[in-house]
Amino acid sequence: MSDYILEMNQISKEFTGVKALSDVNFKVKKGEIHCLIGENGAGKSTLMKVLSGVYPYGTYDGDIVFEGAVQQFNRISDSVNAGIAIIYQELALFPDLTVYENIFAGNEVKRGSIVDWNQTIVKAKEMLQKVKLDVSPETLVKDLSVGKQQLVEIAKALSKNVKLLILDEPTAALNEDDSENLLELLGDLKNQGITSIMISHKLKEVISIADQATVLRDGRTICTLDASKGEVAESIIIKNMVGREIEDIYPKRANKTFGDTILELRNWSAYDAQLGRQVVKDVDLHVKKGEIIGIAGLMGSGRTELALSIFGNPRFYKVQGDLLLSGESRKLKHPREAIKAGIAYVTEDRKGDGLFLLQDIKSNVSAAHLQGVSKNGVINDNEEIKIATDYKKSLNIKSSSLEQLVGNLSGGNQQKVSLGKWLFVGPKLLILDEPTRGIDVGAKFEIYTIMNKLISEGMSIIMISSELGEVLGMSDRVYVMAEGQIKGELSIDEANQEKIMQLATQ
Structure with missing residues (x-):
């Protein structure tokens, strides 16, 4: 019997001629916490979407082996039925429903063909105890903090007898206390035999919790680091993530x-x-x-x-x-x-308030200062392209073209578009x-460098x-x-x- 609960072998995935994953190999042992790390655009989320059935069998090359058997997940429900649950950074809860309704949404406790609400509440209490969340199951989700909503998501996964739990940037929107509680919970789940994969940009969290960590870069597997051998260390991780050593992630300004x-x-x-x-x-x-x-x-x-x-x-x-x-x-x-x-303000919620995700890069860059690319109320397309091209180059926005939808960019590149939008107002x-x-450590370094450049310009x-x-x-x-x-x-x-x-x- 293999020690591995999951093996993803030679996984490749393309989007309109762009190779997002190239022969990726990723193995996870039973009962471990395995961190998946890399710069934005490295392929982490794409790999997990392949695993969870968001990108169905036949749309990628390679094999998924789960619990020793080759899998062909054609939809998300196939991976869920196999015991795999994924929790995204943007929580998929119904805010106006109760905690217990969310935990068992689509997986209702029934007596015959009728939903047994009393038993649903009893079962929900059991799930809440497992995730150490002390709230009434009849509480509306919208009345909970983001940290508690995250725990409801995990309780929902546990209600489906999950064997492999995937968390995509689970602490990105949490404060320090909620982050610590979540990491402690993952340790408890590990002791209960549940395997976890965690995508995170927070290297301190990775170092504190990972048994192993796999680094992706440019859609390829770079290495798998073993914590028991002292390999899960900040300097080693950064070097493998960005392909170079960043001696000081906070670049210094020559003159203050x-x-x-x-x-x-x-x-x-x-x-x-x-x-x-x-x-x-x-x-x-x-x-x-x-x-x-x-x-x-x-x-x-x-x-x-x-x-x-x-x-x-x-x-x-x-x-x-x-x-x-x-x-x-x-x-x-x-x-x-x-x-x-x-005065310009770059919001903390770039997806909700900062950007038009269904519009392209050039439209987003000009959005806050349309008069700068228009005359008599008519947008000059050539001028808009010129301005967007300048910011794409100066901010090092990585994209296939200026017509690429912002929603399809990595987090770091979305943030650069948001910066460009507000820099254009002068x-x-x-x-x-x-x-x-x-955003990842490499993109952070680029943002900090841009900040220093702006300061040097007054x-x-x-x-x-x-x-x-x-x-x-x-x-x-x-x-x-x-x-x-x-x-x-x-x-x-x-x-x-x-x-x-x-x-x-x-």
Whole structure:
């Protein structure tokens, strides 16, 4: 009997002449946690879609061997019936249904031909206990945090007698506590004999939990690293992921010279009428020309709300206090006014709010500044292509053409398109909300390099980030938020993770 629960042998997959996977070999042992890592566009998600039946048998070359038998999955239900469950970064739950209805959706507990709701609730409680989620099964999913919704997804998978659990960037949208809980749960499931494959860009998580880690690069298998041999180490992983060693993931700026104050907030507050509470309270903050300001804090600390209140207040908060641009008091009542004043905002939710996924690259790049590519209300196609070509080159956006749909790009390249869209408006102040969330280490390095280039050209940046290493590695000064307030301001020389966390938890 083989030690491997899964063997994917010589898997190749093409999309309209582009080879996404080329003779990939991937083996997973029973009862292990196996991490699948690589840069965006390396082929990780494509490989898992082949495995789960999203790309059915016959649309790829090679063999899938699961529990010793060659499989021909023609649809997702085939892989589910075999004991394989995949949980994507974008959760597939019904927000207006209860927890128990979601757990057993499509897999209802029946007595004869009638759904037995009482037994469904009993079984749902058992699944919730397995994932250590202490909520009523009658709670609506929309009333749960993202971390708890993630656990509901896992409970749903366990209800189908899963043998192999696949998680695609499971902690990308979670805070540190929820991330730790999820990783601990994977360890518990491992002890129960459940095998897990985890796709992650967070190398610390990979190092902490992986028994083995397979690296893909450009659609090919590069290596499989064994934690028991000390091979699952950051330097080894990065070298194999990007094909080169990145000595310092946070590129240094040669000169740090700051000019006059670009933005200043005085006693700045924002009240959310929908939530019925203050989301920003009495904030004093300033940003100088050529400076990167880091804003740190836990989820729910008010960082994004602060950014939105600056960027023309699109959520219609009731704002109070003073906002000064280059010393001049301003009232920005709409994002259009903020853009005209020289402020741009790259949202944390690039797929939901930042990009038009069903439109191509050139349309997205020009979307925030159509007057820049039009005359008398008519878009000049040639000018739009020229602008998009310039940003594709300067931001190193990897795509087959400018006509490629943004939804088909990797996360890192989507983020670069989002950056290009806002750079085209010509801002003086760029607000970056979680600029590297869900992208790999190589793409992160490119984003950081772009940030440094923009700063050297005289732009100013406010960077909101949940990654403390990123805050410390890229910022000139750090503001720490909690409960909508600035709890402290630190120069980069005095800032460290302990001080930031101490302020963030006040």
